[in-house]
Amino acid sequence: MMKIRKAVIPAAGFGTRFLPETKAMPKEMLPIVDKPTIQYIVEEILASGIEQILIISGHAKRAIENHFDSSPNLEEHLRESGKLKMLEEINKISDIKIHYVRQPYQRGLGDAILCAKEFVDGEPFGVILGDDIVYTGSGEPALKQLMDQYDKTGGTVIGCQVVKPEQVSAYGIIDGTQTSDPNLLKVQDMVEKPNLEAAPSRFAALGRYVITPEVFDILEETRPGKGGEIQLTDALRVMAHMGNVYAYNFQGKRYDTGDKLGYLKAVVEFALRREDLGPTFKEYLKGIMEK
Structure with a gap:
């Protein structure tokens, strides 16, 4: 069984919920105090032991690339000003090795993942949505928790949390069977935004995945749905029907910064x-x- 060595961050969306701010500024660059959202995502990936990162970007996303690039003039200014602690922080950011590929058209999350096929190159890989932060304090990063479950099961793992009854209708809900681990379900299907009465569980899919590479063959055969978009959920449902998909209730405080x-x-x-x-x-x- 191959180890997880790569992670993908889809970050090509328009961020319409934050217009007009996101007309020129990517939503992934909105600051949480003094650090952009996407840096928290990258730091979680690195803390999980993954060093190969691909960001799926789009038009008007140059600010993301600039953030993780070197800045000689700024670095020299900080050095001359004696702001060495700040310089060290800036250097840590520019030392992170990140790959980029553009999603030419906004055709859904599934289409964004397809853009990563060459980078993934037949390996299992992690996915974190670019506007989804999980705080775990001194605990294990959320993505690493999913990676641990992949090591046990060998299958795709969907990051989930148990949501309140009144929140069920806002999420994709897992239909699955309980395993020996109360936090792990074997996925049979996924139901998009059901009423509470029709919901098969309160396990809601929340922006983190470890995915096996057969997803690409399935995505290439997945027909566009509403709005002409190719949905990752549709491919995961097919994989679940084939047999080896799990949902894990990861620990941590999750924030939807989108x-x-x-x-x-x-x-x-x-x-x-x-x-x-x-x-x-x-x-x-x-x-x-x-x-």
Whole structure:
């Protein structure tokens, strides 16, 4: 069984929920305090032991490439100003080796994954959506948790969490059978945004995957659905019917930063966790609530 050595970040979407800000700025570059969203994603991948990263970009996404590139003038300015700690932080970013490929047309997540076929080159690979952050503190990164399950099962693993009953209708829900691990289901099917009464479980698919390479053959045969888009979910359903797909209830606090409320929650909670900002920011928030 091949090890997971590569990860893909789909980041070609328009980010329409954040217009007009995302007209020129990729949604993946929206800052969580002082670090862009996509950097948290890249850091999770590196912390999971993966060093080969591909970002699926699109038009007006040059800012992502610039962020992970070197910046000689800025580096020299920081060095001359004696801001060596900041220089070290900047150098860490530019030392990360990232590959890029463009998704020419917005034809869905499945089409974006197809753009990674040459990079993946027949290996199993990780996927994290570019606007989906999971905070695990000192615990194991969410992607690494899925990789551990892949090592046990040898199959595709969909990252899930058990959502509240009132949230079921907002997600793709797993229809599966329980394994000996209460956090792991063997997937039989996926139901998109069901009513609570019709939902087969409360396991919701949440933006992280470890996928085996046969997905590419299936995606190439997958017909476009609503809006002319090729959906990754459709391919995963076919793979589940064939037999070796699992859903794992990963541990951690997940933030959908592509949603305005989810983004605001991430900014506030990450700021509160910081030693340099947390105590003062907490007092500020208390003052607002008391008015």
